[in-house]
Amino acid sequence: MFYDKLVRPLLFQHDSEEIHDRVLSMLRRVGNTPVLSALVRSAHTVHDKRLEQKLFDLTFANPVGLAAGMDKAGLALRGFESLGFGFLEMGGITAMKQDGNPKPRIFRLPEDEALINRMGFNNPGAEEVAYRLGRARRPGVPLGINIGKSKIVPVDDLEAVVADYCYTFLKLYDYGDFFVINPSSPNTPGLRSLQKREALKALLEGIQRQNLKAPRRPHERPKPILVKIAPDLTVEEIDDILTVINEVGIDGIVATNTTTSRDGLKTNGEVAKEVGGLSGKPLRRQSLEIVKHIHKQFPSLPIIGVGGIFSAEDAWDKIAAGASLVQVYTGFIYEGPGLPRRINKGLLKFMECDGVKSIGDLNISVNRS
Numbered sequence: 235m236f237y238d239k240l241v242r243p244l245l246f247q248h249d250s251e252e253i254h255d256r257v258l259s260m261l262r263r264v265g266n267t268p269v270l271s272a273l274v275r276s277a278h279t280v281h282d283k284r285l286e287q288k289l290f291d292l293t294f295a296n297p298v299g300l301a302a303g304m305d306k307a308g309l310a311l312r313g314f315e316s317l318g319f320g321f322l323e324m325g326g327i328t329a330m331k332q333d334g335n336p337k338p339r340i341f342r343l344p345e346d347e348a349l350i351n352r353m354g355f356n357n358p359g360a361e362e363v364a365y366r367l368g369r370a371r372r373p374g375v376p377l378g379i380n381i382g383k384s385k386i387v388p389v390d391d392l393e394a395v396v397a398d399y400c401y402t403f404l405k406l407y408d409y410g411d412f413f414v415i416n417p418s419s420p421n422t423p424g425l426r427s428l429q430k431r432e433a434l435k436a437l438l439e440g441i442q443r444q445n446l447k448a449p450r451r452p453h454e455r456p457k458p459i460l461v462k463i464a465p466d467l468t469v470e471e472i473d474d475i476l477t478v479i480n481e482v483g484i485d486g487i488v489a490t491n492t493t494t495s496r497d498g499l500k501t502n503g504e505v506a507k508e509v510g511g512l513s514g515k516p517l518r519r520q521s522l523e524i525v526k527h528i529h530k531q532f533p534s535l536p537i538i539g540v541g542g543i544f545s546a547e548d549a550w551d552k553i554a555a556g557a558s559l560v561q562v563y564t565g566f567i568y569e570g571p572g573l574p575r576r577i578n579k580g581l582l583k584f585m586e587c588d589g590v591k592s593i594g595d596l597n598i599s600v601n602r603s
């Protein structure tokens with residue numbers, strides 16, 4: 235209420251990226267000030283064992299995560315953690331430092347409760363990010379690292395593409411609890427062609443080869459690797475991806491990234507025509523259908539459901555459709571910092587109504603190791 239009526243209208247008067255940067259530095263300060271972060275944490279975190287689950291041998295205290303793109307360089311991870319997220323995904327990171335596309339490159343569509351972005355993987359590059367993560371305190375929740383392709387590497391030079399992703403993976407290997415390979419951003423020219431069967435197989439095999447070779451302690455498993463897919467794929471293309479995932483032995487899937495579709499928008503005028511990926515409420519159904527399809531085809535595959543989650547009901551729908559975990563980005567912008575708590579509280583209510591004892595019981599077919 236307070237956020238809807240007072241804070242959001244004020245924030246929405248300013249440029250999206252400027253507000254984003256200010257919020258990030260505020261959360262960074264929160265994360266670096268123990269008393270403050272303890273206060274914020276106690277106001278936002280829902281402690282309830284029924285929300286806890288094991289996946290990829292990691293413990294997720296609750297299923298609500300921060301989606302990639304919000305904290306690209308991992309600047310405010312502990313601040314985000316204090317807002318009650320059960321896990322975080324930072325990035326996308328590329329091997330080379332990139333400025334991204336010219337500004338403005340994020341646009342709000344309030345009538346649709348949506349965003350269009352064409353950031354273009356702006357990030358400090360793998361080496362700088364590794365240096366910073368090495369000096370920072372680790373967040374207390376599982377951390378995923380999202381990896382993209384450097385723009386300069388031609389997408390049709392598959393060997394160079396694989397080397398580019400592998401470089402980032404190995405640079406950041408020690409800092410991620412799991413890794414998300416991203417061939418699905420609409421904002422790097424040609425990137426989405428890497429979702430095609432042969433290219434994807436070469437990319438994922440390359441990453442897994444490095445993953446299996448990487449030095450690790452006895453009994454430590456290789457890093458969990460997930461793939462993030464676009465919502466604009468055909469059913470046949472999704473099935474091809476699932477075949478590759480099965481063949482290569484990939485641990486899970488993140489569904490979905492932003493859409494290039496503009497179907498059904500209420501917003502008319504120039505902003506709806508901006509080039510980039512659309513996120514938020516208009517994406518909700520499309521992502522949900524994809525989660526459903528993946529779970530039906532491959533019931534043991536862990537799914538992180540993302541796209542248009544603004545409420546506990548949206549999150550519940552994704553989990554009921556087969557997602558083990560969910561993530562938010564645009565919902566967080568529109569609903570404010572209380573969203574993870576509201577979702578977690580709401581999930582507990584739905585569980586009580588349906589007699590569900592533990593969130594993991596909803597998808598018992600999923601492979602958890």
Ligand SMILES: Cc1cc2nc3c(=O)[nH]c(=O)nc-3n(C[C@H](O)[C@H](O)[C@H](O)COP(=O)(O)O)c2cc1C
Pocket residue numbers: 301302303304306325326327340349351353355380416419462490491492513514515517540541542543561562563564565
């Ligand atoms: C400004 C912005 C930047 C994003 N950057 C990335 C990114 O770097 N890597 C990625 O995999 N997804 C990125 N995403 C996509 C989100 O992680 C998410 O998949 C998508 O926005 C759908 O979720 P939502 O409807 O909750 O926003 C970005 C989204 C936005 C709005």
